[in-house]
Amino acid sequence: MTRFFAWTAFLLGVLFFVLPLVGMTEFSLKMRRGEYSFDAYRRVFEDQRFWDTFSYSLILAGATIVFGVLLVVPTAYWVRLKLPQARPVIEFITLLPLVIPAIVIVFGYIRLYNTSSVLPLTGSALGTDFLLTMGYATLALPYMYRAVDTGLRTIDVATLTEAAQSLGAGWITILARIILPNVLVAVLSGAFLTLAIVIGEFTMAALLNRPAFGPFMQLLGANRAYEPPALAVIAFAITWGCMGLIQLVTRFSKHERAKV
Amino acid sequence: MAFLDLTNLEKVFGTNRVVKDFSLGVDKGEFVSLLGPSGCGKTTVLRMVAGFETPTSGSIRIDGQDVTDQRTNQRAIGMMFQAYALFPNMTVADNVAFGLKVKGVPRAEREARVIEMLQLIGLPDLASRFPFQLSGGQQQRVALARALAPQPRVLLLDEPLSALDAKVRVSLRNEIREIQRELGITTIFVTHDQEEAMSISDRIVVMNGGIAEQAGAPFEIYNNPRTRFVAGFVGTLNMFTAMVEDAERGLITVAGQRIALATGAIEARNGETVNLALRPEAIRLGRAVSCEVVLPATIEAVHFLGSVIRVRARVAGTVVALDTFNRPDQPPPPLGSTAEISFAASDVILLPA
């Protein structure tokens, strides 16, 4: 009886999740009348804007990850080591982006850093790119911080630091050569999750008017029929790839640990 | 017929027969321990009595009523688990009252019973605490109160002491036994700790590989183990091989010494090798008055345990352990020295091959 309900719930769920995936794949192959073809994909890949926007988003994702790691790892480390009393505040701040909608945050950016403000970031393309990177870092903050902090919990931060200090290591050395390698798996997980979030992000990029992959997809969706599902398949493959890489690094690290 | 009757119980998981033809009768008010190494089937027997596992064959009767196919929540039994089985979202009082609440016992009666139970376990002031605020020993006491509150017909204890530290373990086991006696509740206690089993049980069932190797009072099990496994599992044992000289008269030789067994005739052929066992406390250092068998030995190790000194000595090619009481005027023998050990022929346990 229980098993029957369990299977029913599970299979209904699977159906719900599989159908859209089948739907988009099938639709994306229907460009040529009467037969399946990869024409839609060819059209997408022949479009220069696809490559431009995709590489733009990729670069921004890279910048976001680098900035996020440089910001989050030392902070999480320092809070664990020296400022445990600041933990609740820091954690509260890192969770704020889950509560404040992205559209509100970017609205604030536009009004705070417009051309007539003290810090006219939106005045130049580079400034806006920087602002967008900061926005993405904000979106990724809850995940990144959570991942790194969990990673730090599994190692004895204080002892490792004291050991390194007793051998004459400075702060930079400790962070780069002791702490970072130990939380590498957590950092990589956070990085791939950030990539998955940033690569197709629409709201911030569209409102800051930057040529990112998300707005490009939306634009294509408004004007074409067969390319959008092809883009959806590509985006899904990227997301899947990111999650697969997270699993891979996690499994790899377990393997490594098992060997020791 | 016994109060709790397990008849020819069998349990098969896949191709693995975990419990084989297990029968046991427990009298009303009796405290019976199932003792054995992990994987011997003792926990499975207990879980079948609780109704968490359905026997592949055989039957379970409580007070004359066949409960083999009854659901767990119909069986009116109480159970204590290894650890952390208290409901973490309820106070101590709510935990204890749980069984009464699901039975629909009115509030006033429930509250009175909770107070009574908490007094029984000696924690009357902790009613409004949550489990995480209690020590391990306190948690297990509350678990006992919770199990007893609905007045179960049978109490099942699934290694309830194994997660506690040594001191608490001893005091709590005595407390459990006292409460059990006071209430006269029929109890099955599962453990892998032979000392624990022997100290509190009316009767012990030693299990191995899914079967009951021997059942009996602790004294009986310890002094007259019927199988080699029981002898080895319960207490420490020294093993010798001996040659049968005259089976009809019970004469054997160990290291050139002839021993006349107290049992008289033995079931073996002359010239055959048999296994002898001796408890450490049956072997004396030096020639003791009542000990007719004397063997030369070399002292290999001395462990000072306090009231008891355990000496390891090499005798006839094997190392034996023997216990002597500590006496301030008699320091233990130095390592490497030669000595004599002695034991009485009547203490020799002859094990089946």
Next chain:
Amino acid sequence: MSEAQLRRPPKRRLPVEWLGILPFVAFAMLFLIMPTMKIVIGAFQSPEGGFTLQNLIDLNTDSIRSAYWTSIKLSLITALLGCAAGFAMASAVVFGGLPKRVRSPLLTFSGVASNFAGVPLAFAFIATLGPAGLVTLWLKTEFGINLRAMGFNLLSFWGLVVTYLFFQIPLMILIIIPALDGLKREWREAAEVLGATGAQYWRMVALPILFPSILGTFALLFANSFGAVATAFALTGPQLNIVPIKLFAQIRGDVLGNPNLGYALAFGMIVITGLANVTYIVLRTRSERWLK
């Protein structure tokens, strides 16, 4: 040390330790707190810069009221359905006797699906349930069922609900499976042995223990769909009247004709997600008395 010295705190040294989190604090101030404050303050400012409640009062138009109402309804329904369906699937996998092999793929897939939101998700659903979508056509040709005639339109409220569930359900699964794993077997067995039925166990033990997790996920799912722009925008364009779409249009082109009304609109969003989270925190503290 004299008593007076003891009572008076020693002269403050420069708190060197706090310097360590200075970069983080600066980042949070510049790109999280201050932008948000700008919105909050702007909501109470007149175009001339003085204090006013007029912006908030101006929110009280039919169109904006209904946008808020639709958004709240959408978020509540998708959070509720997401929690229910996610819980059903998670408990099917954890307790339902399903083969162990399905568990890890389900978790991986949930990780993917919960992040597969936004524009591509809208495309996937258009290709499936849209006017020319796979399922729509299949139902029409095989069974003669015309979804459109039956009142279903993907580009409508319920279409949005179905689409949002694609990331809401997996999020619930991801969070609740570890919580279900945390339910100890002994609790269930202890309840059974004490005479409780399965339903009593769930009502008195399991659900109270899970309640904080479920509640937290509910709040998260609520905020998740309340602030979502991309999926709705790609699905329906600017026509659907929900708050984030309205705000999007306002930021792009000041469709409300009053820049400060935009602040008020955004402020309303913060208030609602904030309220959802305060409710969550209050309920959680009350239901977690039994935790450390």
